[in-house]
Amino acid sequence: MKTRTFDANATSGDSPFGDLPVWDLSHLYAGQDAPELKRDLDWLETASRDFAAGYEGKLASLDAAGLLEAVQRNEKIDMIAGRIMSFAGLSYYQKTTDPERAKFYSDCQEKITNYTAPLVFWMLELNRLNDDHLERLLEQNTDLARYKPVFDRLRAMKPYQLSDELEKFEHDLSPTMGSAWNKLFDETMAGLAFTVNGEELGLEAATTLLTEQDRSVREAAAREIARVLGQNIGLVARVHNTLTKMGEIEQRWREYETPQTPRHLSNHVEPEVVEALRNAVTSAYPRLSHRYYAMKAKWLGLDKMQVWDRNAPLPMEDDRKIGxxxxxxxxxxxxxxxxxxxxxxxxxxxxxxxxxxxxxxxxxxxxxxxxxxxxxxxxxxxxxxxxxxxxxxxxxxxxxxxxxxxxxxxxxxxxxxxxxxxxxxxxxxxxxxxxxxxxxxxxxxxxxxxxxxxxxxxxxTVVRQIAFYDFEVKLHDARRGGELTPDQINEIWMSVQGESLGPVFEFMDGYETFWAYIPHFVHSPFYVYxxxxxxxxxxxxxxxxxxxxxxxxxxxxxxxxxxxxxHHKELLAPFGLDASEPAFWDKGLSMIEGMIDELEAMDS
Incomplete structure (x- = not known):
């Protein structure tokens, strides 16, 4: 089966919202059988092998010009691999239930993992360079000095590196580790069917019904989502148990301080900055979410809010669809x-x-x-x-x-x-x-x-995502004690939901499973903050x-x-802002509080 060649002017013309655009992926490759794709795969295999032959064991002997050439060759390899995986990934996400696209995505991932295996030495050897030696090379060549942030990020990982052999082993295992569980999760979610008022819907359309004006529709959707997630909760719990255990093993071997450490490193953000953000938001729950949802309950004429009321439109809101x-x-x-x-x-x-x-x-x-x-x-x-x-x-x-x-x-x-x-x-x-x-x-x-x-x-964006972050922290901590049952994960979920949403909420039976469809927990642990x-x-x-x-x-x-x-400190300095100061987060939260004040004033 050939990949569809996407027309730049193609539209999904049967939409009630007008002609909706469709990707033209030919900007990457014309299709799975495009000669340019085969050319790039062949080039990648040869270039990776030649790069390793030319540089492995020799980085310490390079002068500034030689190291610059090596960095730029490595960057070109990264770009070609990125182009191939972008094409395969985007094709797959258009239709994750298509076995041909899933196979193509997996095959590309496996080839690139194999082809780039010789490059594992690169980060390991760079991090063995003496600090003073690298600093001298950067001072000698302004083009090389431009890559200093790249070296800084790589060298931040130095304390957590494994032996060369173990790093190569982990690289080779990668297609069958986290990414394989990610695909299982994606394909499971994409294949779920929800029947609401006689209509069969996918996950996206079903969750969208939670914003309908008709409360009975919202309730029906919430209960159907709970029913279907409940039927699949064992599989999703297996995915989370496996990935959190993998994270715990990785943390132990690399000696990360916390499960969040690799995320903080990749975000170039200090743990204390994230902690200041988290603490500022959780302490503001009563002033923000608790206060707002109590107001919203009154607007909806309710003594208690149910989960299907959280994103309900206001009674006076226009229910029209926007073209x-x-x-x-x-x-x-x-x-x-x-x-x-x-x-x-x-x-x-x-x-x-x-x-x-x-x-x-x-x-x-x-x-x-x-x-x-x-x-x-x-x-x-x-x-x-x-x-x-x-x-x-x-x-x-x-x-x-x-x-x-x-x-x-x-x-x-x-x-x-x-x-x-x-x-x-x-x-x-x-x-x-x-x-x-x-x-x-x-x-x-x-x-x-x-x-x-x-x-x-x-x-x-703020309260819910910090509650998600707390859920992940608690989930990873609990997993250290052994395999978690779905009910145990459900309990962790509910412990953060009540705290973040406030006392005006009641929670229907089944809401405890709603953690199961959040993709960030699977794809990008601790991304949510x-x-x-x-x-x-x-x-x-x-x-x-x-x-x-x-x-x-x-x-x-x-x-x-x-x-x-x-770094974020350098980027924000021209605006007179500093995210490492606790008052910074209060300034941001005060804008939300000001809007709630205005809404309260409208009711008085």
């Missing part, structure tokens, strides 16, 4: 209002096949922006269903895309932004879109709906913007262009 063209116009206008350059950077996503927006059978749920490699462009995936939150999701993912385009000029090794900073442009794009809609509100009722929606989004980090950071940034900071736009674009070449 694709309107969503596109709203986001581009908001971006242009900040700076026309931002809208220009977003425009090709709509016109050149860089977005896949429709909800189709087997498609992975959720949304993401994938940067691919720096000589191509990012791709955005959505599951667009015409909800106001879908417009905000579009604004969010386009923010990522703009960020990734700007950072691409740093090159393959320096463009990748740590997760904590990767959420900056996405959340900022949401904020721009929200502020534009709020300014255009025709009356207090519409303003209230918009404000409430934004508060809920921020609670979902990055959302709260990004939201707090953007709230603080936006406050500076509203204060009329001179040259804000230019400084903002410079920050995005920096990609992964600078």
């Amino acid at each position: 694709w063209d309107e969503a596109k116009g709203t986001v581009l206008d908001a971006y242009s209002g900040f700076d026309p350059k931002m809208a220009e950077l977003a425009q090709p996503f709509f016109t050149d096949g860089w977005i896949d927006a429709g909800v189709t059978p087997g498609k992975a749920p959720g949304a993401f922006a994938h940067p691919t490699v720096t000589d191509v462009h990012p791709y955005v995936m959505l599951n667009y269903l015409g909800k106001p939150r879908d417009v905000m999701t579009l604004a969010h993912e386009l923010g990522h895309g703009v960020h990734q385009r700007l950072a691409a000029e740093q090159g393959e090794f320096l463009s990748s932004t740590p997760l904590t900073l990767a959420e900056t442009a996405s959340v900022f794009g949401e904020m721009l879109t929200f502020r534009k809609l709020l300014a255009a509100a025709k009356d207090d009722a519409e303003r209230k709906v918009l404000l409430a929606g934004k508060v809920e989004d921020m609670i979902n 990055a959302y709260a980090f990004g939201d707090g950071l953007v709230n603080a940034l936006y406050a500076v913007y509203e204060e009329g900071d001179a040259g804000f736009q230019e400084k903002y674009f410079d920050m995005l262009k920096a990609g992964g070449s600078k």
